[in-house]
Amino acid sequence: MTTASATSTAAPAKKRGSGLFQGLQKVGRSLQLPIAVLPAAGILLRLGQQDVQDKLHLPDKVTAVFATAGGAIFDNLPMLFCLGVAIGFAKKSDGSTALAALVGFLVYSNVLKAFPLTEQHIEGGKIVEATYNNPGVLGGILMGLLSAVLWQRYHRKKLVDWLGFFNGRRLVPIIMAFVGTAMGVFFGLVWEPIGEGISNLGEWITGLGALGAGLFGLINRALIPVGMHQFVNTVSWFQIGDFKNAAGDMVHGDLNRFFAGDPTAGQFMSGFFPIMMFGLPAAALAIAHCARPERRKVVTGMMVSLALTSFVTGVTEPIEFAFMFIAPLLYAIHAVLTAASMAITWALGVHAGFTFSAGFIDYALNWNLATKPWLIIPIGLVFAAIYYTVFRFAIIKFNLPTPGREPEEETEALTKA
Incomplete structure (x- = not known):
């Protein structure tokens, strides 16, 4: 009796590799702290560019201050x-x-x-x-x-x-x-x-060109549910690829090379703009339209807010986590479409970059540093139509429990809470 009781109350054994997996997730989360500094670096460095100086008629010394300030972070x-x-x-x-x-x-x-x-x-x-x-x-x-x-x-x-x-x-x-x-x-x-x-x-x-860009996009989205996408991002954005800047210094990584003036950079960033500015906001709209009538107003308000966040800033996790675990089929579709956007954008010769994420702020701020940035808009509109159509079809066809379509008992529990 004592043995059985001790056995029943014993702590469950940890699965092999679970500690390592949790450790890797923690490392991935810790990478977000230094990455959060990059928008400041990008803005300062952008204000130190020659075209900005010409438009704003800034004195040489002011431009030099901005350029060196942004460079201090990147360096x-x-x-x-x-x-x-x-x-x-x-x-x-x-x-x-x-x-x-x-x-x-x-x-x-x-x-x-x-x-x-x-x-x-x-x-x-x-x-x-x-x-x-x-x-x-x-x-x-x-x-x-x-x-x-x-x-x-x-x-x-x-x-x-x-x-x-x-x-x-x-x-x-x-x-x-x-x-x-x-x-x-x-x-x-x-x-x-x-x-x-x-x-x-x-x-x-x-x-690999477009195929390499697409492969990166697929892996990037596939790792988000387990919080390990920052590993891939860090290696791709800050390590892969070499370019000697105007000062003769060697810079590494897709992001660093883009802001150092490398015309071949942007392979691991360009294709995110159509998804974050157009695709996911359209997916949010599809989720809102598929909500039950009595829940549609509440869900629409929430989804419009998330869509605007994605479009303006490129922060997509709130939308993605709205369907990632309750409708994994939609997330698989999203990962494949992201890969397609990365491949198509690169194949069409679009070279764009960001310091924070692929939202409108970075898109507008870095317009003059990019190659063919105008193509992102028509590409994005096409992906918006695809996202809306595919998401709405899948949600209705397979009766997926996206926000606003939860079972009645769950809705009642949420209302009482």
């Missing part, structure tokens, strides 16, 4: 990712978490310079600076994760009495200085083949 993305991930991943993080991450990152990034790929030399009468291994945001993310894990483990650690001054939070930055040294040596020795592998992967995906 230090690895450090921002390090700090953001450390703060977002550690439980009950505080200022000491960020300090530990900063110490580790500064040491790590400086140690990398002890392993130059090419030495400084003179070429054509000009000094060519030395080049070093650059793990970019991936290195920053790894340093941030190490900082968070070590902070959680040692921020309450007590040392012997004569070292009591270094107890707890004061100990972690010291540990991170040595960890940063070790990681700098490690990446200095092994990053070159890894970096070449990432570059080759980027060249392969880029070489």
Whole structure:
């Protein structure tokens, strides 16, 4: 009896891999903190562009201030990712978490310079600076994760009495200085083949053209339900692809290359504009029109609000989560249509980019940096018609329980609550 009782009350065993999966989800969520800084960088950098200066008749010094201010954020993305991930991943993080991450990152990034790929030399009468291994945001993310894990483990650690001054939070930055040294040596020795592998992967995906863009769109949407799409976004937007900007500095990633003036950038961003500005708002309208008459007014108000949010800002999660789990068929259709938009937009030669998301704000702000941005409007209108038609047909045909079509008992419970 006792054995049976103990067995019945025992905690259920965790499924194999569930801890790893939850950890990856947490990393994905922590990436959102540094990414949230990018709109500020994009606006500042845009105000520093020559065409904006000409239109607004800004003095050269004002334009230079905006350009350097925006560049400060883009140039230090690895450090921002390090700090953001450390703060977002550690439980009950505080200022000491960020300090530990900063110490580790500064040491790590400086140690990398002890392993130059090419030495400084003179070429054509000009000094060519030395080049070093650059793990970019991936290195920053790894340093941030190490900082968070070590902070959680040692921020309450007590040392012997004569070292009591270094107890707890004061100990972690010291540990991170040595960890940063070790990681700098490690990446200095092994990053070159890894970096070449990432570059080759980027060249392969880029070489796929429209197919590569579509594949990225499909994977991106497919990973949103489990919160792991930020991994794919981070590698694609901040790591894949190389471009030397006007200052002679090498920049990496689709997003960075777009704002550095690379005319070939935008493969992993352009196709989101038709979906976020037109497709998903049309899907929201279809959901509203399919609601039962007595619920239609309430659902329409909610869906119009979500549609405007998607169109203006490119924030699509509120719409997507409205049908993602209660009608997974619609979400599968949405993922396929996103892939189609990515492929078609790229095939038609549209090169557009964003710092926050593919909404109207980024679309208008970066119009002059884009190639064929006007095509996004007709493409978007076509996808709006497709989304509305397909969603409305699927909802009615398969009686999907989208908002406003819930079973009567659920509606009554919601009303009473």
